[in-house]
Amino acid sequence: xxxxxxxxxxxxxxxxxxxxxxxxxxxxxxxxxxxxxxxxxxxxxxxxxxxxxxxxxxxxxxxxxxxxxxxxxxxxxxxxxxxxxxxxxxxxxxxxxxxxxxxxxxxxxxxxxxxxxxxxxxxxxxxxxxxxxxxxxxxxxxxxxxxxxxxxxxxxxxxxxxxxxxxxxxxxxxxxxxxxxxxxxxxxxxxxxxxxxxxxxxxxxxxxxxxxxxxxxxxxxxxxxxxxxxxxxxxxxxxxxxxxxxxxxxxxxxxxxxxxxxxxxxxxxxxxxxxxxxxxxxxxxxxxxxxxxxxxxxxxxxxxxxxxxxxxxxxxxxxxxxxxxxxxxxxxxxxxxxxxxxxxxxxxxxxxxxxxxxxxxxxxxxxxxxxxxxxxxxxxxxxxxxxxxxxxxxxxxxxxxxxxxxxxxxxxxxxxxxxxxxxxxxxxxxxxxxxxxxxxxxxxxxxxxxxxxxxxxxxxxxxxxxxxxxxxxxxxxxxxxxxx
Numbered sequence: 231x232x233x234x235x236x237x238x239x240x241x242x243x244x245x246x247x248x249x250x251x252x253x254x255x256x257x258x259x260x261x262x263x264x265x266x267x268x269x270x271x272x273x274x275x276x277x278x279x280x281x282x283x284x285x286x287x288x289x290x291x292x293x294x295x296x297x298x299x300x301x302x303x304x305x306x307x308x309x310x311x312x313x314x315x316x317x318x319x320x321x322x323x324x325x326x327x328x329x330x331x332x333x334x335x336x337x338x339x340x341x342x343x344x345x346x347x348x349x350x351x352x353x354x355x356x357x358x359x360x361x362x363x364x365x366x367x368x369x370x371x372x373x374x375x376x377x378x379x380x381x382x383x384x385x386x387x388x389x390x391x392x393x394x395x396x397x398x399x400x401x402x403x404x405x406x407x408x409x410x411x412x413x414x415x416x417x418x419x420x421x422x423x424x425x426x427x428x429x430x431x432x433x434x435x436x437x438x439x440x441x442x443x444x445x446x447x448x449x450x451x452x453x454x455x456x457x458x459x460x461x462x463x464x465x466x467x468x469x470x471x472x473x474x475x476x477x478x479x480x481x482x483x484x485x486x487x488x489x490x491x492x493x494x495x496x497x498x499x500x501x502x503x504x505x506x507x508x509x510x511x512x513x514x515x516x517x518x519x520x521x522x523x524x525x526x527x528x529x530x531x532x533x534x535x536x537x538x539x540x541x542x543x544x545x546x547x548x549x550x551x552x553x554x555x556x557x558x559x560x561x562x563x564x565x566x567x568x569x570x571x572x573x574x575x576x577x578x579x580x581x582x583x584x585x586x587x588x589x590x591x592x593x594x595x596x597x598x599x600x601x602x603x604x605x606x607x608x609x610x611x612x613x614x615x616x617x618x619x620x621x622x623x624x625x626x627x628x629x630x631x632x633x634x635x636x637x638x639x640x641x642x643x644x645x646x647x648x649x650x651x652x653x654x655x656x657x658x659x660x661x662x663x664x665x666x667x668x669x670x671x672x673x674x675x676x677x678x679x680x681x682x683x684x685x686x687x688x689x690x691x692x693x694x695x696x697x698x699x700x701x702x703x704x705x706x707x708x709x710x711x712x713x714x
Contacts, residue, residue: 241262241265243374246540254556254557261340353535374508374531410480411432424582449587449627456582471484548577554572578651587641589655591629613675
């Protein structure tokens with residue numbers, strides 16, 4: 231086979247993980263080729279996921295604010311409101327962001343090839359363009375960063391018009407009056423809460439007793455309170471037997487005999503890795519559940535010289551994590567030691583309200599440190615900035631060790647939670663103690679004040695525990711003995 235061009239590294243996919251791998255490799259002097267099958271760079275994160283959904287979220291929050299102040303603004307949402315109108319800033323945001331990425335990749339990351347990639351052998355990739363042109367690339371190393379796509383259960387006939395998945399949900403022309411959401415994970419919870427805030431009658435259905443089972447129950451409880459207060463309904467412990475479009479509405483039949491009808495339906499039950507066209511079988515590469523690729527601690531696959539990062543290797547499937555994985559893969563390829571494993575990963579869920587966490591959960595902390603761990607909480611309605619902003623469902627929770635010193639985990643539900651969590655993340659990484667929040671100055675009024683309140687709660691509990699120990703019968707005898 232004739233080789234058209236030779237590189238040090240081929241990166242397949244230009245999403246967050248691929249971008250970071252390419253730029254880091256280029257910084258280290260490697261000659262890099264990037265292969266992207268879509269017309270624009272950026273991946274699902276930019277075009278179908280993070281950017282569009284967060285743009286709609288901002289519109290929903292603005293509308294919610296106007297509704298709260300309807301007396302001042304005389305505001306009423308149009309009954310035939312178009313979804314695209316709600317996201318009128320989206321095109322501007324996308325053009326600006328993809329323009330930046332294209333320029334950045336062009337300047338900093340190597341040569342871009344647009345087409346579908348397929349492995350010929352571990353060091354050779356065949357790129358087929360939209361017009362059918364074949365280009366053969368060769369490199370010592372390759373990073374696979376091809377992302378994922380929605381998984382569709384067999385009993386749900388997605389038609390992308392009435393029954394939608396998480397890639398096609400925002401292609402709706404008009405805002406529906408009612409929406410059924412099947413699933414209770416991150417994507418399901420985000421869209422369910424956003425559409426509920428827009429006045430859509432939303433029903434979430436899942437087999438789990440509550441949404442976002444991997445988050446602290448206290449946080450999801452406040453999320454559910456907000457969701458139901460805005461008209462949403464959650465049906466847990468239920469399985470979907472059948473879904474159909476009856477020509478008028480979507481109908482969802484559950485295993486308990488119940489039927490739910492709605493204008494539109496969104497299925498958000500996990501994702502599949504985009505690996506089916508890469509010809510990985512010919513390489514003998516190990517893959518796992520839902521097509522994900524197995525990697526080692528340097529993100530190298532079972533085939534030497536081929537690495538994989540981002541959604542294609544499975545959870546946590548966060549853009550932030552994908553970027554770091556891409557950076558680390560590039561470092562490993564350049565022969566640098568990766569200093570340590572990624573142990574501290576902040577989780578951010580852009581539902582309404584936001585949920586975010588870092589470090590150990592309460593259950594994990596009890597397993598590792600025992601039931602004497604100390605927990606401090608702060609409700610945002612006792613924080614001045616929270617009162618000013620009208621935040622009713624906010625809470626910050628700090629989990630400390632039994633001595634009330636070491637910070638084990640931080641969990642937040644509130645608007646701004648995904649930003650606030652970094653204060654806790656840095657404290658955990660740097661080994662700051664709980665008292666740090668009391669011995670240093672934080673701006674006032676801010677939501678960050680919640681850290682001081684939660685920390686003070688831990689310090690007070692610590693003092694009460696010490697006082698109780700000192701007043702126990704055994705401890706009373708000690709000073710009396712010493713006096714004798």
